[in-house]
Amino acid sequence: MDLRQLIRGTLSWEQIEEVAHDIADRYDRPVVRVTFLEADNWLSTPLVVDETWFVKVITPQNAFVHALFTGARNLGAFTAGGEGFFERSDGPVEMARHELEATRRMADIGVNAPDPVEAFAVGGLGVVVMEYLDDFVTLDQLPAEDVEEYASDVFQALSTMHANDLAHGDLREENVLVHDGDLFFIDATNVDEDGIDDARAYDLACALAALEPHIGAEAAVTAADTYYSPSALEEATSFLAFVNLRPDHDFDAEAVENAVATLTRVETGEDQE
The missing domain is CATH 1.10.510 (Transferase(Phosphotransferase); domain 1)
Structure with a gap:
């Protein structure tokens, strides 16, 4: 296990199944196919669902690491002579909602971004769903x-x-x-x-x-x-x-x-x- 995976943590199969069942219910599908997406990401586990949705699952550990990173980045901003401008998120669900909102704002001003779908909670996890861009x-x-x-x-x-x-x-x-x-x-x-x-x-x-x-x-x-x-x-x-x-x-x-x-x-x- 590399450092990134250790810090990010690992979702259990039970958690993945819970997320998959919730997505199937939300989007009125009897079953969904979930695949893992290889991505260099510290702060979530990225999934692709039915080759239609890009899903990021955020755990409490991810939120804790995000808080540590945010503090370090703000300290770095201070040492560069600026102000700390990174905002903390209070838990995985808020992290998911903030990312969805930031993506929505980019799309609203004409910057290309995957279509934001929604953010929600599943068993203490934060889940953000966006359009999946295949062949990128x-x-x-x-x-x-x-x-x-x-x-x-x-x-x-x-x-x-x-x-x-x-x-x-x-x-x-x-x-x-x-x-x-x-x-x-x-x-x-x-x-x-x-x-x-x-x-x-x-x-x-x-x-x-x-x-x-x-x-x-x-x-x-x-x-x-x-x-x-x-x-x-x-x-x-x-x-x-x-x-x-x-x-x-x-x-x-x-x-x-x-x-x-x-x-x-x-x-x-x-x-x-």
């Missing part, structure tokens, strides 16, 4: 040349969220899906609206961190420059060291910071002096 790949599974083609779309979607006072809060390659040639965003987290400015800068830092290993710092910063000002990019660099500490990001923070500094000098004319 995550951004990190694409060749570098394809990632570069999608880079501008990543920042366009992110800027749309930010213009509507919404932050993703957990942007990484695994949370950006390519389906039928379009990008879809999943696993948005709950962010305190009072800290939305810092959350935007953190999101931008995460996007640069996600893209740099695939297309290089200069190309990532150039793609971001279409939708973000040099000052916004400079603000994002203050979060790069914190993002680089996360186990799900592995990138050259110094290269990104240097690319942002170079772009800023060019756009402000400092390199002409």
